[in-house]
Amino acid sequence: MNSFVWGRPIGATTVWEILTAAGIDPAPRRGGPTWREFLTAQAEGIIACDFVHIDLVDLRRVYAVVFLEHGTRRLHIAGVTAHPTGPWTVQQARNLAVEFGVRADSLRFLLRDRDAKYTESFDAVFAADDIEVVRTAPRAPRTNAHCERGIGTLRREVLDHLLICSEAHARQALDATAHPTAEWIVQLGRNLVMDLEDAGSRARFLIRDRDAKFTAAFDALLADAGLKVITTGIWIPRMNSLMERWIQTCRRELLDRTLIWNQCHLLHVFVEFETFYDEHRPHRALGQAAPLRPLPEVIDIPARRRRLRIRRRDRLGGTLHEYGHAA
Structure with missing residues (x-):
């Protein structure tokens, strides 16, 4: 087995001769922590x-x-x-x-x-x-x-x-x-609490991972609003599977099809997708209804079905499509 010194291969015998000449006996560990142990112990x-x-x-x-x-x-x-x-x-x-x-x-x-x-x-x-x-x-x-x-x-x-x-x-x-600071996360938490109050939400729990940006101030803010914070297991994203699935949906249907120019453009795109997701996109768990829109009445008259006209509305230049009955 060859080793490399400054990009040049050297044989195991050469390594042994160098160590022997220096008076260093072969050992799996020569003392002191390994590099991984050093990084773990001194991480802070x-x-x-x-x-x-x-x-x-x-x-x-x-x-x-x-x-x-x-x-x-x-x-x-x-x-x-x-x-x-x-x-x-x-x-x-x-x-x-x-x-x-x-x-x-x-x-x-x-x-x-x-x-x-x-x-x-x-x-x-x-x-x-x-x-x-x-x-x-x-x-x-x-x-x-x-x-x-x-x-x-x-x-x-x-x-x-x-x-x-x-x-x-x-x-x-x-x-x-690059700077989603803890203070920024807390401010978003305040905005969320006000939105939940305006919507009359009955949410009791908040599920989140163990990211360091979720500080004690963030949890205290939600506790004051009557929400109990539940942290998921370490490296177990499937414990928050609904949130992870939404992120993948957002990537597949929006971000992978859009060239984002700056922060203002990103916020505009997210607002449009939020409206589309909540008011139009069908959800299998809701019986093909949308979170803020119930299913329309079933048309069971054959004559009306034959005259049925569907209109398509494009969002974000055709990235998203909404379908509905024409007036």
Whole structure:
């Protein structure tokens, strides 16, 4: 079995000779925690960073530097530029340090790769806050797996569905989707409570997952409205299967067929789909009725059936279709 050093294969015998010459005995573990144990034990004090590239419609490429907190999985888009130089990267680090403020005291490690854009000045910004910089191994992106996974999610759920026109558009798209903070979630909870009161809802329970953005303030808000919060099991999305099914329906029938330009466009599209889903789209569990529309009366007179005329109404430029009896 061959190993690789700096991209070059070496044999097992060569590895044994090097270890023997250095006086190192073969051992499954030489002391200290493994990398996985280190990431698990220090998760609350680790922040990772990496670059993500974005291809524009005019074939230019821009870059964004992202930071991910391991403990909360919170993502920070520090900046977007077509020329990510060393001084620009240092400035993004300073901006992040100012944004963190006293929260930086809880961080102990910064994980990054060996990109030349991370200069000594970049490391010094974090060293000033007593944050130790830990460099990953060469050509080993899996050692920074949490950040890589966050970038993969960003691509699948945002960038792969958008045509980015410019650097400013990329900055706007990332800013609109990358900061679902706990305070923002609580405000949405307040809006939901008011909507439920206006609709006279009889809901008693709220089912949610264990995302860190659902804070104690969010749960307390719903408890005041008489709703008991039930958290699902860890990594068990089927416990919230109705919500997961709706998300898949929204993707198949809307998002996979629409090019979203910005946050305002996304809100408009969601409002149209919400109206279509609640007032027209048939649901098998409701006997083909819609949540806010009962089934029409059955036409059992043959003469009326022969003269029946169906009218189609298009929503969102023909992405969604509504059918009804013509007047």
